[in-house]
Amino acid sequence: SQELEQSPQxxxxxxxxxxxxxxxxxxxxxxxxxxxxxxxxxxxxLMMLQKGGEEKSHEKITAKLDEKKQQSSLHITAxxxxxxxxxxxxxDPVGPGGQNFVFGPGTRLSVLP
Amino acid sequence: DTGVSxxxxxxxxxxxxxxxxxxxxxxxxxxxYWYRQTLGQGPEFxxxxxxxxxxxxxxxxxxRFSAERPKGSFSTLEIQRTEQGDSAMYxxxxxxxxxSYNEQFFGPGTRLTVL
Numbered sequence: 001s002q003e004l005e006q007s008p009q010x011x012x013x014x015x016x017x018x019x020x021x022x023x024x025x026x027x028x029x030x031x032x033x034x035x036x037x038x039x040x041x042x043x044x045x046l047m048m049l050q051k052g053g054e055e056k057s058h059e060k061i062t063a064k065l066d067e068k069k070q071q072s073s074l075h076i077t078a079x080x081x082x083x084x085x086x087x088x089x090x091x092d093p094v095g096p097g098g099q100n101f102v103f104g105p106g107t108r109l110s111v112l113p
Numbered sequence: 114d115t116g117v118s119x120x121x122x123x124x125x126x127x128x129x130x131x132x133x134x135x136x137x138x139x140x141x142x143x144x145x146y147w148y149r150q151t152l153g154q155g156p157e158f159x160x161x162x163x164x165x166x167x168x169x170x171x172x173x174x175x176x177r178f179s180a181e182r183p184k185g186s187f188s189t190l191e192i193q194r195t196e197q198g199d200s201a202m203y204x205x206x207x208x209x210x211x212x213s214y215n216e217q218f219f220g221p222g223t224r225l226t227v228l
Contacts, residue, residue, distance in 0.1 A: 035219075045217070088155050106154070
């Protein structure tokens, strides 16, 4: 079965600093999703990547899927306290017929003012 | 508001009791997913529906768990004879489309505590 690992597990940065979160898959990714979760709440969709080498940006958050489609990175520029939360990567099931969406364990981000 | 809603938001129950959670998806969405999330972990897939058909169930879903989506709209997740290990956040999500690669919209979750 497909597994997703995320690094780092947690991150504390000073406001204004840049940071990167990584997501690595045990198998080729057919679709990679980034979500943000506030503590104790539901998930908020950030962006989705499908093509190798694809890069998408939304405000100060940029995500990229590597050419081999087994790793994705999420980069936040000039972090703000509002960026604090848990960042989760999720992946479409591998191969036809599989429907179990898989999530990574999450990266907990704290931004100090 | 047309987002995904879940009810109740919090549930405290005693071990051995049955509980039922409800999820109302976004109205035009044909797919509905249930996940379970424990502290410090990502959500774990439990089951999903396409319209009223339950198409996939995780091995995590023991016989004590049952989910329904009778008219292809709202869904219920029932846990019978609850155990302390069932304590978790139960998340519902919905999406529109025929393939798995669709953005899933999540509800706020139901936090279950089993005493």
